[in-house]
Amino acid sequence: MFTDVAQAESRIAQDTQLAMGTVMAYRIWGTNAQACLEAVFGEIARLEGLFSRFDPDSEISRINRSAGRSSEAVSFTTMQMLRQALDICAECPGYFDPTIGPLVALWNIGKGSFAVPGAAKIQRALDLVDYRDLLLDPAQGTAGLRRSGQSLDLGGIAKGFAADQVMNIFQEYDVRSAYANLGGNVAAWGGRPDGFPWQVGIQHPRSTNGLIGAVAVRNGVVVTSGDYQRFVTDPQGRRFHHLLDASSGYPAATDLLSVTVAADSGVLADAYATSLFIAGKAGARRMLREHPEIEAVLVGQGGQIYVTKGLAERFQPAEGIRVKIFD
Numbered sequence: 001m002f003t004d005v006a007q008a009e010s011r012i013a014q015d016t017q018l019a020m021g022t023v024m025a026y027r028i029w030g031t032n033a034q035a036c037l038e039a040v041f042g043e044i045a046r047l048e049g050l051f052s053r054f055d056p057d058s059e060i061s062r063i064n065r066s067a068g069r070s071s072e073a074v075s076f077t078t079m080q081m082l083r084q085a086l087d088i089c090a091e092c093p094g095y096f097d098p099t100i101g102p103l104v105a106l107w108n109i110g111k112g113s114f115a116v117p118g119a120a121k122i123q124r125a126l127d128l129v130d131y132r133d134l135l136l137d138p139a140q141g142t143a144g145l146r147r148s149g150q151s152l153d154l155g156g157i158a159k160g161f162a163a164d165q166v167m168n169i170f171q172e173y174d175v176r177s178a179y180a181n182l183g184g185n186v187a188a189w190g191g192r193p194d195g196f197p198w199q200v201g202i203q204h205p206r207s208t209n210g211l212i213g214a215v216a217v218r219n220g221v222v223v224t225s226g227d228y229q230r231f232v233t234d235p236q237g238r239r240f241h242h243l244l245d246a247s248s249g250y251p252a253a254t255d256l257l258s259v260t261v262a263a264d265s266g267v268l269a270d271a272y273a274t275s276l277f278i279a280g281k282a283g284a285r286r287m288l289r290e291h292p293e294i295e296a297v298l299v300g301q302g303g304q305i306y307v308t309k310g311l312a313e314r315f316q317p318a319e320g321i322r323v324k325i326f327d
Contacts, residue, residue, distance in 0.1 A: 013037040019044045020052070020159060022183025029193050030175035039169050040180070044162060050078050051158050053101065053151070059143075060152050064101065068148030073141055081154065081161050082136055082143055088157065088271040089131040092287065095275035097246040101151030102128045107244060107251075116240065126249035160270025163187040163221045167266070184224060185270060188217040199316070205257040205299055212305055213317040215297070221266040225273040226258030226299070227251075245278050252278040259284070260297040262311060268294065281306075285326065298326055 013033035017024045024044060028036050052058045059078045066072050074082075085098040102125035106117050117125075133146035145151070154161075159182045170178045170189040178189040179198060188198035197216040204210035205226045215222055227241035245252040259277040263269040272294050276284040281300065288294055288308060295311035306326035307315050317323050 015041075017041055017044060019048050020162070020183065022159075024183060025181045027179045028170070028175050029177040030173070032173040033175060036169060036173035036175050036178070039173065040166050043165050043169060044182075047077070047158070047162050047165065050075060051081065051154050051161075053153055060154065063143050063145060064151040067145035067150045071135060071137065071140075071142035071144030074143045076141075079136065079138055079141060079143065081157070082134065082152075083138070084161065084267050085154065085157055085271075086131060086134060086136070088267070088275075091291065092271065092275040092279075094247045095245075095278045095283070096156060096271050097129055097131045098152050098154055098157070099129050099131050099134055099145065099150055100156075100244060100246050101153040102126075102149065103244050103246070103249055104153045104155065105151070107240075107242075122249040129246050129249075156274045157267055157271050159183060159185040160221065160223060160266035160268070163223075163266030163270070167219070167221070185266065186217075186222045187266060188220060188222070191218050197314075200262075202260050202297060203258075204318075206303070211318050212297070212299065212321050213315055213323075215260070215262050215311065216314040216316070217262060220262055220264055221269045222260060222262045223266070223269040223273040224258055224260040225277045227254075227277075243274060243277060252280075254278060254280040255301050256280055256284070257299040257301060257303075259299075262295045262297075262314070263293070272296070288326070296326070 011033045012029050014027040015037060026037055026040055050059050053060050055061060059074045062072045088096050106121060106125045128150045133150055135144045135146060163182055163185050166180050166187050167189060176190050177193050180187040186200045191197050197218050199214040200217050200222040201211045201214045202224060204212050225243060241251050243252050254277060256277050259273050261269045261273040276296060279287060295308045297315060298306040305321055305323045307323050308326050
């Protein structure tokens, strides 16, 4: 009997899924591993169908098309996501804004047609970015944008929200150990099958195959934002990364190369990784003091590695990497 239970608990289901513009990979151990994997696949596809601004039938696309004219009926899930996005805006003013869609479309970073937009175009797009123009009516189940030309882009929070939903499914199916890599957003459930914590590696922002270290995680999400993930270099040798500053309209001029956040919440990890990166060291220090529940690893422009005090015992630096406490 005990052998049968052990064999059931050691069952593994694993697969990859192309969704949200990236490759997602899953490994799940437990009696219900295969059923859990199928549920995760279905949930990710459902969320992409709700949130993608590239899908004309998504709820986000409908909101964008109706900007300045009317609000749209949305699902409970989309309302939940947008309410969480507005909460983050209040916590990270100037660093996170889901109405950044006009700027994202204008810059088009990562596409073959990239070119630095003119200052006048950037200003016109910037004038449309204001999270206070996102109008939510939870009682009526509607969402809309106040002005014509405004649009939502949930790239700074969607995979974090998806990670939270995946973690809920892991719990629902009573799996004992699971790992999901949602295009770099890592959700770790339980510990590894051998009982030890998951070790989530953090890429060195200037070494494609190198790591600065790893974070030990149980039942948490780890997200990294950095200037190395998607960028282009113009003929003058200037580097333009994809993390846009909603206060300037340009890629963030920051003294950080990357920020990794470890948190219980995928939404918080995703949003804060980007916000802390854009804020730079001084702004990040202020934000982390105001939100001690957020733990982070930061890489400065000179390559110095900083780690918050609460994460220090869980961060194992790679050989030759020196770390300073960020306080």
